[in-house]
Amino acid sequence: MSKILFVCTGNTCRSPMAEALARALWQEAGIEAEFLSAGLAAWGESPASPEAQKVMAEKGLDLSEHRSRSLTAEMVAEADLVLTMTRGHRDLIIERWPQFAHKVHTLWYHARGEDRDVLDPFGGTVEEYRQVAGEIEELLKRILEQEKGV
Numbered sequence: 001m002s003k004i005l006f007v008c009t010g011n012t013c014r015s016p017m018a019e020a021l022a023r024a025l026w027q028e029a030g031i032e033a034e035f036l037s038a039g040l041a042a043w044g045e046s047p048a049s050p051e052a053q054k055v056m057a058e059k060g061l062d063l064s065e066h067r068s069r070s071l072t073a074e075m076v077a078e079a080d081l082v083l084t085m086t087r088g089h090r091d092l093i094i095e096r097w098p099q100f101a102h103k104v105h106t107l108w109y110h111a112r113g114e115d116r117d118v119l120d121p122f123g124g125t126v127e128e129y130r131q132v133a134g135e136i137e138e139l140l141k142r143i144l145e146q147e148k149g150v
């Protein structure tokens with residue numbers, strides 16, 4: 001079973017939403033995979049931001065149990081694929097652990113081959129979070145289609 005790790009900065013907004021959305025999409029498609037998320041600058045064990053929780057709840061997904069975690073070498077080593085929200089995140093991971101460079105990509109690049117970032121909604125409005133969640137969901141659907149060989 002493949003293991004996909006999503007990485008952002010704080011692990012309270014983008015990567016927890018990506019993790020929850022991916023789990024739901026893959027489950028719906030009947031494809032087994034394991035998902036987790038972490039942050040490069042995660043602070044303690046913080047819950048997902050209230051806006052992220054709200055936007056996920058609108059989609060029937062529960063982020064209330066989420067607690068932020070810092071990315072570790074072990075997490076990267078154990079993942080089959082590491083998808084980052086920005087090129088900066090990708091570059092930092094590769095700088096820290098060059099031996100895993102082959103499996104670290106941005107979400108945008110892996111989904112669409114484009115050098116773009118999923119920008120940080122931290123401090124933004126719920127509508128901004130909704131847009132970011134929509135962007136992440138579209139990119140995940142593209143990856144899922146590729147996995148299904150569509």
Ligand SMILES: N[C@@H](Cc1ccc(OP(=O)(O)O)cc1)C(=O)O
Nearest residue numbers: 008009010011012013014015122
């Ligand atoms: N800006 C935050 C850190 C932070 C940054 C980004 C952020 O969003 P995400 O979880 O999507 O990286 C969350 C938290 C702070 O000052 O503590």
